[in-house]
Amino acid sequence: MTLVVGAFTIGLILALLSMGVWISFRILRFCDITVDGSITLGASVAAVLLISGWSPWSATLAAALAGGAAGLATGLLHTRFRIQELLSGILVMTALYSINLRVMGRSNVPLLNVDSLATPVARLLTRVTGGVDTILFLGWPVPVTDAAMLLTVLLITTAVAVLIYRFLLTHIGTAMRATGENAQMVRAQGINNQAMLVFGLVCSNALVGMAGALLAQYQGFADVQMGIGMIVWGLASIIIGEVLVARLTPGLALCGAIMGTILFRLLVAIALRWGLNPNDLKLVTAVFVFAALVLPSGIKAVAGKLRKGSRHA
């Protein structure tokens, strides 16, 4: 049960990252790999601020702002200085590695004896249940601290998802969606498509920074290596989500991204339980994303050839 609760918690935290990646990859159609750096940036900023006595809320918010700043850098490199989109992301991601080390002062910052966002929820749960250590959830004992964390991230992720959904239906939100799809049309409607792209990348990386802050609070440390491969995890989650729900409306796509992330984390947890070497995890994920990107069109091509072949025969 700890496994499932853990997978759900990490899944809900990384759902913030997936929604961020969804904004850049699907809405803006911009392959932004700043993510690998900005999630670590969020984690380090939050960790350092928490240790120096900031409240968890303000530390998380600061982490989101830091992530947004990273997105701003990538966006400006691409629009102002006309650097290719991938390269802009790579440059910022690389620079962030050093920045993260500077922020933390070392490669790993443990969070011992500091409050997290879940602490007040844990206190509340303990008071309500009368001071027990574990509560029963579907008949399984779950430590109160774990339950509190799960509840906290559930609330945060849901609130953020609702906010994003509502934003996508506003005047600016529709303009942003159109920007990724047809920049020419967007300009003809009087929208500065480059400013819109930069703004989108800021939003996207702010979500990723927030995910980093929550991840650090959940696992109890920030580490300079923690961001490696996160973009691929995000992509894998989005692709799983798109299988679960058709990518028809923004609302459905958002639900898909969240569900996809949780399912992905559950699959990872199960695979590790079955004896998958954790070192192989990123390789497996990369192969999975490759297969998911290539297979649909590959199957179509093969099917088309077969059909043509039978017609000739």
Add this chain to the structure above:
Amino acid sequence: MLNIRKLTKTFFPKTPNEVKALRGVDLDIPEGCFAAIIGTNGSGKSTLLNAVAGTFEPDQGQISIDGQEITGWPEYRRANLVGRVFQNPFAGTAAEMTIAENIALAMRRGRRRGLGLALRRSAREEIAARVRTLNLGLEDRLDNPIGTLSGGQRQALTLLMATWLRPRLLLLDEHTAALDPKSAAQVAELTLEIVRRDKLTALMVTHSMQQAVQLPEHIIMMHKGQIVRQYGGQEKARVRVPDLLAAFDQVRRREQLDPTVADILTSQYG
């Protein structure tokens, strides 16, 4: 209304592919005039239109609308004054967004876009009412992705979007060329209807002489980056397709003659 002075543009300058697309174009379109630009391939007619729309920066010259110079304005800023319909019927709309959402974008052209919902009930009703006037039955499909529509339907909607807020200038870039004959006729008719109803100033590039004779009040003939002839008023009312073809022939003949004459002269006196 629209004033263009000495507009020059050379693409790929100082390379073997150098193209002198515009060679000092002067043009004045008065308020409320519907003008067509005709010309052969490579005559610079689309380049001239794109220069007004702001897709590139000219090498020299000025463009102004209502006396305000817009030569240095970025494309998106000119959209405050200019409505556009493209040759590609898919270029003017965002395919995965719904009909209503696409139109909602056009309803804010040149206005501030805030955090209000793009499709409030009142906006939705207004959209349905105006889409109904197209008589395409699309008012019942406002929540369908616009990508599910045909090229003709999308072009009609793009035209509606470009004129939703009355533009100071409407730019039409061969907007019926990529459509099947029936849709092309429908869109052409709709164009004329909207331009007349709203008394719009419009500039249309076309390669159809027929369309140039039928739709606009003014014809601008371009060749090799220059305006070679204009028909307006009485003369435009009388002009027919054979007259335009004859005029083109004349331009071409004169052009063929010139280098030959130059050659003779250089061989004799050079």
